[in-house]
Amino acid sequence: MRSRAMLSALALTAALALSGCVAGASGSGSAQGGGSSGKVTLTFLTFETPNLTAKYWDDAIARASAKVPGVTIKKLVAPSVDRVGYAKQLAASGQLPDIMIAVSPNGFAQAGQLAPWTDGELADFVSPHSNPIGGKVYQLPYNTQPTPLVYYNKSDFAAAGITAPPKTYAALLDDCAKLKAKGINPFVVGGGGKDTWADMYPLIGAVATDTYQQDPDWLSQKAAGKAKFTDPAFTKAVGKVAALAKKGYIGTAGLSRSYAASEQAFRDNKGAMYPMGSWFATSADAKKPSFDVGVFAWPSDDGSLAVPAYTGGGMSVSSKAPNVDLAKKWALAFMLDKTSLDNSVKTDGSIIALKDYTTPSDIGPVYTETLRLYQDAVKQNAIVNAFSVETGDGSMPAGLADKTAAGVADLINGKKSAHQFGSFLDDEWAKASQ
Incomplete structure (x- = not known):
């Protein structure tokens, strides 16, 4: 909705002017679901592009895993740009990934296959209630992308x-x-x-x-x-x-x-x-x-x-993950890692929709002009x-x-x-x- 996108974007514009950085993991709310003790292996569905390479994902996975003891990540890479179609194929055979990034929750959420994020878990995000389904949020709204x-x-x-x-x-x-x-x-x-x-x-x-x-x-x-x-x-x-x-x-x-x-x-x-x-x-x-x-x-x-x-693109967690609590905790650790966020800006042109996040000082002129155009649209209530x-x-x-x-x-x-x-x-x- 235009009004919702405009308000979210206004908050983001203000956040970009603030100093400071995002902490390595969220302390704003505890995940719901199973207990967080013990060890668990979780599958994580990613994708690769000329900008987001295998190394980009491997390094980000390693940083998040270091912050959440007890979790081992098994990376899955979608074979095509149709990540939703691939996730549906996996779900049909009982293999829906425990964690997915940039996969539309539409369809999965209505079928009860995803765990909703709580307000506490969304407290670090500029637009915590972006793209709700039935009043609940199933994908972390960490990134805004003017498209096109x-x-x-x-x-x-x-x-x-x-x-x-x-x-x-x-x-x-x-x-x-x-x-x-x-x-x-x-x-x-x-x-x-x-x-x-x-x-x-x-x-x-x-x-x-x-x-x-x-x-x-x-x-x-x-x-x-x-x-x-x-x-x-x-x-x-x-x-x-x-x-x-x-x-x-x-x-x-x-x-x-x-x-x-x-x-x-x-x-x-x-x-x-x-x-x-x-x-x-x-x-x-x-x-x-x-x-x-x-x-x-x-x-x-x-x-x-x-x-x-579009504001979204973050993690979704399966409601059938072997440990939903740890899956959410790991997903938040990944999403809120300052190094990963900076790399997302530098490699994929992300406009980070997180409170108190500041863009790297060494961003280039085309990104700077892109960001300025987006901010101008925010000021003019021109985001659709x-x-x-x-x-x-x-x-x-x-x-x-x-x-x-x-x-x-x-x-x-x-x-x-x-x-x-x-x-x-x-x-x-x-x-x-x-």
């Missing part, structure tokens, strides 16, 4: 005679035309192989400005049967993406690129703009391309600011939900985000119109809700 922003090649803009990033959607279209006239591909968009999700960001940006800015609770209305994806409130946003592709501003060839290859394509100057989550900011700072990188929000028709963002990333009440049924990504590929390829895409999503929603 538009990162751009300042040299390409200058070569096309563009003196500033666009403020309105009409200006964006004008800039695309100028870039294309100079032989510069306007947008780098991926979506190949297992990374079909990488084609979603133009749509998420357009939904933010054309649907959620006017009606922040639109997806909840869809979940309640009061809205459809074929409604003009949604198809207007979809039509913008289709039109960008039809004009050649989004190239269909990019749909064969993986996420890593898409990021590299932008670095290799194969396109002027790269709509992507804020995690790209620190990647750009760490692996500097040959040009300066700027950032702007996906522009609205009237120039008003709307930044889609990020379509398909929601995880609380009223969010998409499990697995539908992947179907949406497949539909976006058809939209970019010209195989679906905006209305056909909406019909496709309505049908898939109905199937997933059965």
Whole structure:
């Protein structure tokens, strides 16, 4: 909800200005469940990306385990970006991981498979009640990520005679035309192989400005049967993406690129703009391309600011873990470790949503500009939900985000119109809700 996201983000902005750091483990509440004595082996489902490597996870696991005696962690790595699908497969065979990170709790929570976090356990978090399901929180809300922003090649803009990033959607279209006239591909968009999700960001940006800015609770209305994806409130946003592709501003060839290859394509100057989550900011700072990188929000028709963002991404704990108490204690130790939080900022562009956390002093210029843009959106009450990333009440049924990504590929390829895409999503929603 816009008001909830705005209040959470305002608190986060204030926290960023404070000195101090987060303690190694939470002392704000005890976990509920079994006793904490004895030894236990817990499975922990993670994922790996070009930013979050195996070493990143191994080091963070070691630090948390050192703070929680009696716990041995068995790391599991999701084989694809569809962590929810993988977790569901494991759950179906009675092997739901004891601890999971960045896995949407939607579906698992309603089935009683997750242990809710108490207010005491959530006391260190800026937005303790983000994305509730049935009034309870099942995922630690430690990280805010604007999803997406538009990162751009300042040299390409200058070569096309563009003196500033666009403020309105009409200006964006004008800039695309100028870039294309100079032989510069306007947008780098991926979506190949297992990374079909990488084609979603133009749509998420357009939904933010054309649907959620006017009606922040639109997806909840869809979940309640009061809205459809074929409604003009949604198809207007979809039509913008289709039109960008039809004009050649989004190239269909990019749909064969993986996420890593898409990021590299932008670095290799194969396109002027790269709509992507804020995690790209620190990647750009760490692996500097040959040009300066700027950032702007996906522009609205009237120039008003709307930044889609998500706060969550933390740990969930299985209600059937061999020791729920220790599993929660270990999860909090992991989430509140200052070194791990700093590494998350430096490697994945996280905006940490924890009280009294301060960002590292050596962050780079692209992250700094990203953070400033986010804070400006907070001040203007311009934070909206990020379509398909929601995880609380009223969010998409499990697995539908992947179907949406497949539909976006058809939209970019010209195989679906905006209305056909909406019909496709309505049908898939109905199937997933059965």
